[in-house]
Amino acid sequence: xxxxxxxxxxxxxxxxxxxxxxxxxxxxxxxxxxxxxxxxxxxxxxxxxxxxxxxxxxxxxxxxxxxxxxxxxxxxxxxxxxxxxxxxxxxxxxxxxxxxxxxxxxxxxxxxxxxxxxxxxxxxxxxxxxxxxxxxxxxxxxxxxxxxxxxxxxxxxxxxxxxxxxxxxxxxx
Amino acid sequence: xxxxxxxxxxxxxxxxxxxxxxxxxxxxxxxxxxxxxxxxxxxxxxxxxxxxxxxxxxxxxxxxxxxxxxxxxxxxxxxxxxxxxxxxxxxxxxxxxxxxxxxxxxxxxxxxxxxxxxx
Amino acid sequence: xxxxxxxxxxxxxxxxxxxxxxxxxxxxxxxxxxxxxxxxxxxxxxxxxxxxxxxxxxxxxxxxxxxxxxxxxxxxxxxxxxxxxxxxxxxxxxxxxxxxxxxxxxxxxxxxxxxxxxxxxxxxxxxxxxxxxxxxxxxxxxxxxxxxxxxxxxxxxxxxxxxxxxxxxxxxxxxxxxxxxxxxxxxxxxxxxxxxxxxxxxxxxxxxxxxxxxxxxxxxxxxxxxxxxxxxxxxxxxxxxxxxxxxxxxxxxxxxxxxxxxxxxxxxxxxxxxxxxxxxxxxxxxxxxxxxxxxxxxxxxxxxxxxxxxxxxxxxxxxxxxxxxxxxxxxxxxxxxxxxxxxxxxxxxxxxxxxxxxxxxxxxxxxxxxxxxxxxxxxxxxxxxxxxxxxxxxxxxxxxxxxxxxxxxxxxxxxxxxxxxxxxxx
Numbered sequence: 191x192x193x194x195x196x197x198x199x200x201x202x203x204x205x206x207x208x209x210x211x212x213x214x215x216x217x218x219x220x221x222x223x224x225x226x227x228x229x230x231x232x233x234x235x236x237x238x239x240x241x242x243x244x245x246x247x248x249x250x251x252x253x254x255x256x257x258x259x260x261x262x263x264x265x266x267x268x269x270x271x272x273x274x275x276x277x278x279x280x281x282x283x284x285x286x287x288x289x290x291x292x293x294x295x296x297x298x299x300x301x302x303x304x305x306x307x308x309x310x311x312x313x314x315x316x317x318x319x320x321x322x323x324x325x326x327x328x329x330x331x332x333x334x335x336x337x338x339x340x341x342x343x344x345x346x347x348x349x350x351x352x353x354x355x356x357x358x359x360x361x362x363x
Numbered sequence: 364x365x366x367x368x369x370x371x372x373x374x375x376x377x378x379x380x381x382x383x384x385x386x387x388x389x390x391x392x393x394x395x396x397x398x399x400x401x402x403x404x405x406x407x408x409x410x411x412x413x414x415x416x417x418x419x420x421x422x423x424x425x426x427x428x429x430x431x432x433x434x435x436x437x438x439x440x441x442x443x444x445x446x447x448x449x450x451x452x453x454x455x456x457x458x459x460x461x462x463x464x465x466x467x468x469x470x471x472x473x474x475x476x477x478x479x480x481x482x
Numbered sequence: 483x484x485x486x487x488x489x490x491x492x493x494x495x496x497x498x499x500x501x502x503x504x505x506x507x508x509x510x511x512x513x514x515x516x517x518x519x520x521x522x523x524x525x526x527x528x529x530x531x532x533x534x535x536x537x538x539x540x541x542x543x544x545x546x547x548x549x550x551x552x553x554x555x556x557x558x559x560x561x562x563x564x565x566x567x568x569x570x571x572x573x574x575x576x577x578x579x580x581x582x583x584x585x586x587x588x589x590x591x592x593x594x595x596x597x598x599x600x601x602x603x604x605x606x607x608x609x610x611x612x613x614x615x616x617x618x619x620x621x622x623x624x625x626x627x628x629x630x631x632x633x634x635x636x637x638x639x640x641x642x643x644x645x646x647x648x649x650x651x652x653x654x655x656x657x658x659x660x661x662x663x664x665x666x667x668x669x670x671x672x673x674x675x676x677x678x679x680x681x682x683x684x685x686x687x688x689x690x691x692x693x694x695x696x697x698x699x700x701x702x703x704x705x706x707x708x709x710x711x712x713x714x715x716x717x718x719x720x721x722x723x724x725x726x727x728x729x730x731x732x733x734x735x736x737x738x739x740x741x742x743x744x745x746x747x748x749x750x751x752x753x754x755x756x757x758x759x760x761x762x763x764x765x766x767x768x769x770x771x772x773x774x775x776x777x778x779x780x781x782x783x784x785x786x787x788x789x790x791x792x793x794x795x796x797x798x799x800x801x802x803x804x805x806x807x808x809x810x811x812x813x814x815x816x817x818x819x820x821x822x823x824x825x826x827x828x829x830x831x832x833x834x835x836x837x838x839x840x841x842x843x844x845x846x847x848x849x850x851x852x853x854x855x856x857x858x859x860x861x862x863x864x865x866x867x868x869x870x871x872x873x874x875x876x877x878x879x880x881x882x883x884x885x886x887x888x889x890x891x892x893x894x895x896x897x898x899x900x901x902x903x904x905x906x907x908x
Contacts, residue, residue: 193508219636223583226629237368246618247439254625254658255435258632259428262651265636265644266425321615321681322673325447328440329455338440342462345433346469352429353478356422366511370611371619374519374600375593381527382592382746385565386585389742390573403577424648427656427813434659434821438666441828442618445666446680449673453836460829467825470817479817481810 198238205231214277218264226257243321426478430470437466487779488607494518519600522610526599527592530749533756534561537798544802571741578639579738587634588739588746594627595754602760603684605770605782616683617665620761621658624716627754628654631718634747635735646734653722653812657715660820664709667702667831668765671852674835683764691771695849699766704827704856706766708820713758714797715812717751721804722812759794760786767793823863830855 208227215221229252236245327333444451444459473479485492494514501510535550535558542549550557575581601616603609613619628650635647672680672689675696679685690696699706715722736747763769767789770782807815834855840848 217580219580219583219633223633234372237372240365242368242613242615243443243618246615246622249622250618250625250662251432251435251439254622254628255432255655258625258628258651258655259432261629261632261636262425262428265647266422321443322447322450325443325445326451328443329447329451329458331455331458335455335458338458339461339465341440342437342465345437346465346472349430349433349466349469350472352433353426353473353476356426356429366515367611367613369512370515370519371597371600371613373515374523374610375597377516377519377523378526378593378596379589381523381596382589382749385569386573386588386742386746389569389571393569394572394741395570396572398572398574400577402572403574424652427652427817430817431655431659435662438659438662441663441666442669442681445669446673448670448832448835449676449680456832456836459832463825463829467822470821474818479813481813 194238198235201231201234201238205235216277219261222257222261222264225260226253229253229257243324423481430473430479433469434466437462489780490608518610522599523596526596526753527749529756530752531561531565532558533752533794534564534748537752537755540795540798541802544799565745568742568745573742574740576639576738580637580639583633583637584738585743587630587637588743588750590630590633591627591750592746592753594623594625594630595750595757597623598757598761601683602757602764603687603769604786606684606775606779608779608783609684612682612684614679615681617669617681617686617765621662621665624661625658627716627750628658630750631735634739638735638738640738643735643737646736649809650718650735652809654716654718656813656816657712657722657820660708660816660824661712661716663821663824663828664705664712665765666828667705668698670828670832671698671701671835674840683769686765687769687771690768691775692845695846697766697768699768701849701852702766702827702831702856703853704823704860705831706762708824708827709766710758710762710793710796712816712820713761714755714800715816717754717758717797719751719755719797720801721807723806755797756790756794759792759797760790762793763789819863819867823859826863827856827859830859 205228208224208231211224212221212228215224229248232252233245233248236242236248328338329335440462441459497514497517498510501513505513538560539549539551539557550560553559553563575584598620600610601613601619603612631650631654632647635643635645635650638644668686669680672686675689675692677685677689680689690698694700736744739747763786768785769789770779770786772781772785775782775785831852834851835848838848838851843851
């Protein structure tokens with residue numbers, strides 16, 4: 191085994207363990223902390239895949255923004271220091287069923303890769319300037335110029351929507 | 364490139380161990396261990412605490428965080444563009460100007476709605 | 483001579499030769515990496531011992547007093563004495579605090595700042611590692627600091643600490659937006675200069691090392707100013723010290739902390755301030771570049787430290803000169819001033835640089851054009867803001883004529899109307 195493989199196995203085990211802890215932790219802030227550990231593990235996986243940019247984006251967006259948003263929502267709404275509610279509700283079996291179905295689908299896909307070579311996993315060399323290529327593709331009309339603008343619209347709509355939902359209309363003077 | 368990431372990984376570990384060392388040194392070896400309930404009680408603002416720690420906060424804090432998340436995601440698209448900037452022809456700036464303009468439009472909407480005002 | 487031009491390389495080669503006698507090559511490189519990380523980390527963590535003394539002396543001067551001057555020459559060992567004192571204190575975790583999170587938060591605070599030093603270049607060949615996404619790496623580890631302060635405030639089981647944590651969200655998170663926007667500009671300009679990998683810190687410096695007008699300070703003064711302001715806000719120091727405002731919320735997120743855990747928050751804050759200086763020096767003031775640096779690369783360390791301390795001095799001056807900003811002003815300054823200006827400045831810089839590229843008008847005129855573009859954006863922004871402010875003032879005066887009772891807006895500065903907290907304060 192190479193160092194890369196050992197690192198992958200350790201990180202994958204850590205991700206799984208913290209993912210389990212996210213759903214089993216009784217304290218909501220602890221659950222959010224385990225979620226951060228999971229997300230950080232994903233960032234390490236990106237690094238192992240030589241996608242450093244995505245790793246940094248993972249940390250900035252998911253840990254730096256979304257995890258903070260989650261912790262913040264917890265602090266805002268729940269009496270977290272005392273609150274330890276039940277872990278499941280009456281629909282737990284539905285969730286379990288969906289998770290099992292997803293697992294089956296992923297496993298099926300992976301086996302197809304293995305048997306028929308449906309997705310050839312070629313050893314493509316990663317160019318040093320992959321980030322510049324990405325940037326060029328993002329603004330080029332032949333590639334993702336329109337999608338980029340659509341993302342802008344999506345983000346603006348997200349901003350408008352969050353205000354519409356979160357803001358108390360009665361506060362208006 | 365993997366080599367720099369190995370350095371970063373090792374450095375993260377070391378950066379955790381360095382500050383942990385004096386804290387452990389103080390709490391395990393050097394510091395006195397004569398605790399009592401009064402010493403361990405919450406200091407708060409100097410008088411005895413009462414009531415819950417949890418208090419009702421304004422939803423306004425949450426709105427700012429939501430706007431921040433939108434901007435954070437948007438800015439991540441600008442970094443690859445900035446890296447490629449020297450190699451893209453001038454007319455392609457239209458895409459980025461449009462992108463920024465639309466996000467700016469969202470900001471102006473939020474602004475005009477008064478959601479950015481601290482009340 | 484070889485040693486003087488590339489000391490780290492020489493030492494590394496010597497160590498590699500020494501170790502390769504009894505270790506496999508993979509292990510040798512790992513040991514070298516660990517040693518390098520240890521050296522950078524130790525340097526980073528011992529610098530605050532000096533920084534705290536430097537800042538206390540300077541603040542003392544600025545406030546017309548002497549500052550610490552008893553322990554050691556000129557009080558140089560004062561911080562060492564303070565650290566020893568903190569080490570001899572009892573370790574207290576208050577009742578009701580969340581033990582793990584409470585103890586983790588100060589460590590995370592230091593980690594988030596210390597790890598930035600992994601990519602900051604001290605000279606052309608002295609750098610922890612030249613990561614290809616260095617600029618974004620700075621942003622990503624910086625965002626962990628917000629988390630540390632938030633968790634520290636939450637885990638203390640204290641109303642004021644929790645209030646500090648909430649203000650953290652309002653402040654640190656919001657100021658991350660103009661900071662990242664401003665960080666895009668050096669990458670963009672470095673790319674326009676034509677370096678291969680504009681997001682690596684080393685090449686951002688290389689892009690500025692040509693002549694004085696290549697400094698991004700002159701090409702993008704707005705980005706420089708906004709990065710500086712937003713980064714100072716990120717450190718949570720005066721005038722942006724809302725998260726630990728002593729007179730309002732006791733001491734904010736770190737009330738319940740004592741001993742070395744408090745010390746670590748303290749170290750993180752001072753190191754962060756200096757790190758901001760170092761980042762400003764690297765990204766906008768040309769880092770290690772300066773005259774004769776090609777002949778003697780070690781001179782770069784001197785230039786870098788001089789520039790970093792110049793920026794750090796400005797930060798200290800801000801702390802000494804400016805009063806604490808009010809929370810509504812703080813948020814307005816961010817969302818209604820810094821962010822729109824920065825968005826406009828990015829567009830202005832990108833368009834100007836394409837309109838008058840270096841290749842056709844030459845580097846100097848390109849820099850002049852960029853400076854002029856920045857100036858135009860700044861003038862428009864200031865005019866527009868002052869007009870808006872005048873309008874607001876007039877509207878305010880017509881609603882509450884002067885001489886009447888103070889306007890209801892007087893309680894804008896208050897935080898959440900936390901009923902229990904305000905009771906406890908009385």
